[in-house]
Amino acid sequence: MNYIYIFTGLGVVSLFLGLLEKEKLIKYLTGFVLLISLGIIFTLDEKGSYFNQMLLADDLVNPMLKVLLFLGLCHFILFYNTGEEFKLPTAEYTALFCFILVGAIVVTLEFNLVMLFLGIEIISIGLYIIAAGNIQDEKSREASLKYFLMGSFSTGIFLLGITFIYGVTGSFLLSDIKTVSSGIPEGSSPLLLLGTLLILSGLAFKASAVPFHFWTPDVYQGSPTHVTAFMATLVKASVLFAFIRLFNQAFLVTSQTWQNSLWLIIALTVTLGNVTALYQTSFKRMLAYSSIAHAGYMLMGVLVPEDPSYKSILFYALSYSLASLTLFGIYFLLEKKGKADALESFRGLAKQNPELAVLAAISLSSMIGLPPAAGFFAKLNIFTQAFINGYTLLVAIALITSLIGAFYYLRVIGLMFKMDNSVEKIHVGLPFRLIVWVQVILLIVFGIFPALIQ
Amino acid sequence: MSNYIILVPLLPLLGFLLNVFLGKKHFSKAMVTTIALGSVALAFLVTVITFFEFLNSGEESIKVTYYQFAQIGSFSLPFSLLVDPLSLLMMLVVTGVGFLIHIYAVGYMSHDVDYPRFFSYLNLFMFSMLLLVSSANYFFLFIGWEGVGVSSFLLIGFWFKNTNFTYAGMKAMLMNRTGDLGFFAGIMLIYVVFGSLEFDKVFSRANDFESGTFIITMITILLFIGASAKSAQIPLYTWLPDAMAGPTPVSALMHAATMVTAGIYLIARSNILFALAPVTLNIVAITGLCTALLAAFIALSQNDIKKVLAYSTVSQLGYMCMALGVTAFSSAMFHFMTHAFFKALLFLCAGSIIHAMSNEQDVRNMGGLKKHLPITFLTFLLATLAIAGIPPLSGFFSKDEILVHAFEYNVVFWGFALFGALLTSFYMFRLLFLTFYGEFRGTHEQKHHLHESPNVMTYPLIILAVLSAIGGFVGIPQLLGGSQKFDKFLEPVFSKAELKLSHLETAHLSHATEWTLMGVSIALIIMSILLARRIYFIKKIIPVSEKVKLSFWHNLSYHKFYIDELYRYILIRPMHFIHDFLNLRIEAGIIDRKVNGTGDAVMGFSKYLRLLQNGKTGYYIFGMVIGLVVILALNFIF
Structure with a gap:
């Protein structure tokens, strides 16, 4: 809760500091505040409900807040210099960064449909703007506009769903929805079902699940790399956290009605994401499809109606985000060297930059799900729980598609270690190096000590 | 202190990580040495402290669970280590002998450009081996098992520019993989049958099984396939002689003293399972005996000093295997310990000779080294006496124990085993005479260059020589007024298996029989030494070059039975x-x-x-x- 105040305040302060042109101060201040908040959340658990139960912090969402703040810190340090690179004023960028972080915290803590809607809008509007961060680039503007148009459309669907739910239950509170809808006999309220499905579709858009994924490849490719990294990791994680909370808290009693639809969405998502990624030649586009596929795997956790699903989604979101941030970071370095957005840009990276190549290779192995990287246990947990709950066919589809997925990740690893080409030596700054190492070491640590994530 | 047992494998792992990532570019040579040796020395220290605490605590075994590695449905896999007499013995030998060999390697490898790489691999090996012996379940034992396989591959092919060495590494890898497949299948079967991979659970559940149950026999045979590859038994032994391509400290540490005994350890650890499978025990005993004899016979006519020692190792491993097969578990472990001392010493001496001879390994070009390498000579002599089984050196006690148990089991076994012992003393003294006595047969340049090795190499030799001499006193048999401390120490580990086997127990031998056996074996061994002396010292026969036609048996031995x-x-x-x-x-x-x-x-x-x-x-x-x-x-x- 306090973090909402802290980061809103920080965003406002950085806007004012921008007027005074204290760009360096803004960066240091933001980094410092992120670090301090991270320190606080690891020592003091966030607990209690706020604004008449509109937000609720409990033991289940606490680790999620930790993950969000940690990813925020990593992202901020990895890309702290990007404002200048893309002619996006530091003050505005930082402020939007903070506001999006606030949105992410709100959707994670949501206990009320209105709050969920508000949080998603806070995130989306911020993203619409920074997606156009590279204003000189036509693609970046195009990405922003497309995202805005399609986002508005999905917002409409989402809002309509909320309306129906309110109409049936008379409340926005998740606990009330649960109580009321458990009194309704199954199948007797088409409005409740309609509302649930519309909300499901609206959230599926944000999580970029098929068939609401169309925006993802274009927007991911067109946006500046650090914005793409932000969407693919922190934002995606927060949407998934909202997903699990909403469906676990409010709609569990009507599970039979929406689970089949979610089943179908997941099956389509993992298949289309992985299969289409095979044919991509653009690295960012490939990662966009990969992020679609990973969203599908994470959604499998929503199907499982128990507390462990929080943990497994959390684990997956964390391991995926760590690997993803590392890859985007390394790609960003290549981009700065003037390399084109193509897989071929990675050819021969290992020759003069063995450190980067090894870090990228470990992250890619984690994405595939190879032990001892964390991705292995992430997939294992999700798949095991789905399997125990009887989703055998879905697990089979997920396994086959993740096998297909291994191909395009391995191709990048192969390209990096091809010695017939050489990428010139890339200078890696100390903060960047520190963060990617921390991320990769965490990937391995979580792969060896999976029990660390409770 | 038992809680800190994790430090024992962890410290070498830390040393490995530091040296492998930073060693080449950022550390000085002294720094690399400090990290590599320091981590092993500290591991040894922790082991010693734990050992004494354990002795005082009076516990039978302490299992330390650190964390839950994986929980998949009903399958749980904790990361836990075991402190018990068997694991402590293994850890003491691995860290102790390992540390001495590390010191020696500082001198031996001092001129190598890949000094940091060498020590990081050695530390990786130490980590894997220590994890192997300290793990409290089959899963992490397997991780360590694979880890020693990888480090063995890396170190055999350490000088990878020589293609033959790389092939030797690949041969070791392939043969071990064959065994690993069996071992892994065995582990899976264990899980299916006992529902756990934890030693304590598996063994207590095994207690309820009848002797000779088919499924247990299957499990033990699969485990033995794994063990026979790692411990170089017939038919998977041919990788070990080739593994001598690695630097000599590696041969001493991995391919003589420690790694190759992992198979012996595996069988000793799973003693209850084997005790329930008489068929497997017979297979183990016969395989061990055949290996011991075959390898000893091959060693008779090899001319490469390291090859002789390699076949000797195969042969001694055969003895340990046979001891396990005749259910003399603690005798096998006793022999493992004494063998670690004298065989490591023999290899290090060989390294010292090779060092002095400018990388010459053929004994036909040596001779008369006694006065040039006095310390190496004395320590080599001592180790040779120990391996031949001359009282009161360590090899005498452990070999005698195995022979007595073989006699209790079957007189024919005893006969063959004794014959193997005679071959052992013969080829070892042949090696001694050819190397140190007679005229120098090398080139003039080599002669000019002859020198005793530096202190950093000779001190480990001396310490190991002392251990080879007195190491047997922990297991003096009752016959000679000893109290068999070693057996008593290990008793808790093997007591259940012995209970299971009690129906097979033959009557104890009378003192008169034991005296006779001992007398016969010592007398015959001395005779075989005198025979070697007659041929290679008095007659000064030098092995001929390959071109000369050899007799049938000689030919067979020379060509390693083809x-x-x-x-x-x-x-x-x-x-x-x-x-x-x-x-x-x-x-x-x-x-x-x-x-x-x-x-x-x-x-x-x-x-x-x-x-x-x-x-x-x-x-x-x-x-x-x-x-x-x-x-x-x-x-x-x-």
């Missing part, structure tokens, strides 16, 4: 044939087509799916609406 050639004909040739058939007909004709077909189909699918993404926003929104309509239709209409 086992490598035999494998080439019965395994590799047919393998090539099958390979060609599968490759050209099945693979290219059938499988490739299917696989590529699937791949092409997926790729083709991908190509069309990609077209869904045409960049037009209106079309995208249309797609989303269609999707939504389909979802709603599925729910409301069907």
Whole structure:
């Protein structure tokens, strides 16, 4: 809760500091505040409900807040210099960064449909703007506009769903929805079902699940790399956290009605994401499809109606985000060297930059799900729980598609270690190096000590 | 202190990580040495402290669970280490002897350009080996098992510019993989049968099984396949002599003292399972005996100093294996310990000789080194006496124990085992006489260059020599007024298995019989030494070069029974044939087509799916609406 105040305040302060042109101060201040908040959340658990139960912090969402703040810190340090690179004023960028972080915290803590809607809008509007961060680039503007148009459309669907739910239950509170809808006999309220499905579709858009994924490849490719990294990791994680909370808290009693639809969405998502990624030649586009596929795997956790699903989604979101941030970071370095957005840009990276190549290779192995990287246990947990709950066919589809997925990740690893080409030596700054190492070491640590994530 | 046992494998791991990542570019040579040796020394220290605490605590075994590694449904896999007499013994020997060999390697490898790489690999080996012996379940034992396999591969091929050395590494890897497959299948079967991989659970549940149950026999045979590859038993032993391609400290540490005994450890650890499978025990005993004899026979006529020692190692491992087979578990471990001392010493002496002779390994070009290398000579002599089994050196006690148990088991076994012991003393003294006595037969340059090794190499020799001499006193048999401390120490580990076997127990031998056995064996061993002396010292016979025609037996021994050639004909040739058939007909004709077909189909699918993404926003929104309509239709209409 306090973090909402802290980061809103920080965003406002950085806007004012921008007027005074204290760009360096803004960066240091933001980094410092992120670090301090991270320190606080690891020592003091966030607990209690706020604004008449509109937000609720409990033991289940606490680790999620930790993950969000940690990813925020990593992202901020990895890309702290990007404002200048893309002619996006530091003050505005930082402020939007903070506001999006606030949105992410709100959707994670949501206990009320209105709050969920508000949080998603806070995130989306911020993203619409920074997606156009590279204003000189036509693609970046195009990405922003497309995202805005399609986002508005999905917002409409989402809002309509909320309306129906309110109409049936008379409340926005998740606990009330649960109580009321458990009194309704199954199948007797088409409005409740309609509302649930519309909300499901609206959230599926944000999580970029098929068939609401169309925006993802274009927007991911067109946006500046650090914005793409932000969407693919922190934002995606927060949407998934909202997903699990909403469906676990409010709609569990009507599970039979929406689970089949979610089943179908997941099956389509993992298949289309992985299969289409095979044919991509653009690295960012490939990662966009990969992020679609990973969203599908994470959604499998929503199907499982128990507390462990929080943990497994959390684990997956964390391991995926760590690997993803590392890859985007390394790609960003290549981009700065003037390399084109193509897989071929990675050819021969290992020759003069063995450190980067090894870090990228470990992250890619984690994405595939190879032990001892964390991705292995992430997939294992999700798949095991789905399997125990009887989703055998879905697990089979997920396994086959993740096998297909291994191909395009391995191709990048192969390209990096091809010695017939050489990428010139890339200078890696100390903060960047520190963060990617921390991320990769965490990937391995979580792969060896999976029990660390409770 | 038992809680800190994790430090024992962890410290070398830390040393490995530091040296492998930073060693070459950022650390000085002294720093690399400090890290590599320091981590092993600290591990040794922790082991010693834990050992004494354990002795005082009076516990039988302490299991320390650190964390839950994986929890998949009902399958739980904790990371836990075991402190018990057997694991402590292994850890003491591995860290102790390992540390001495590390010190020696500082001198031996001092001129190598890849000094940091060498020490990081050595530390990796120490980590894996210590994890192997300290793990409290089969899973982490297997991780360590694979880890020692990898480090062995890396170190055999350490000088990878020599293609033959790389091939030797590959041979070791392939043979070990064959065994690993068996071992892994065994582990899976253990889980299926006992529902756990934890030693304590498996062994207590095994207690309820009848002796001779089929499934237990299967498990033990699979485990033995793994053990026989790692511990170089027939038919998977040929990798070990080739493994001598690695630097000599590696041969001493891994391919003599510690790594190759992992198989022995595995069987000793699973003693209850083996005790329930009399059939497997017989297989183990016979395999061990055959290996001991075959390898000893081959060692008789080898001319490469390291090859002789390698075959000697195979032969001694055969003895340990046989001891396990005749259910003399603690005798096998006793022999493991004394063997670690004297065989490590022999290899280090060989290294010292090779060092002095400017990388010459052929004994035909040595001779008369006694006065040039006095310390090496004295320590080598001591180790040779120990391995030959001359009282009161360590080898005498451990070998005598094994012989007595073999006699209790079967007189024929005893006869063959004693014959092997005679061969052992013969080839060892042959080696001693050819190397240190007589005239120098090397080149003039080599003679000029002869020198005793530096202190950093000779001190480990002296310490190991002392251990080889007195190491046997912990297991003096009752017959000689000893109290068999060693057996008593290990008793808790093997007590259950011995209970299971009690119905087989033959009457204890009378003192008179034991005296006779001991007297006979000592007398015969001394005779075989005198025979070696007569041939190689008095008659000064030097092994002839390859071209001269040899007698039938001599030829067989010299060419190692043509086992490598035999494998080439019965395994590799047919393998090539099958390979060609599968490759050209099945693979290219059938499988490739299917696989590529699937791949092409997926790729083709991908190509069309990609077209869904045409960049037009209106079309995208249309797609989303269609999707939504389909979802709603599925729910409301069907």
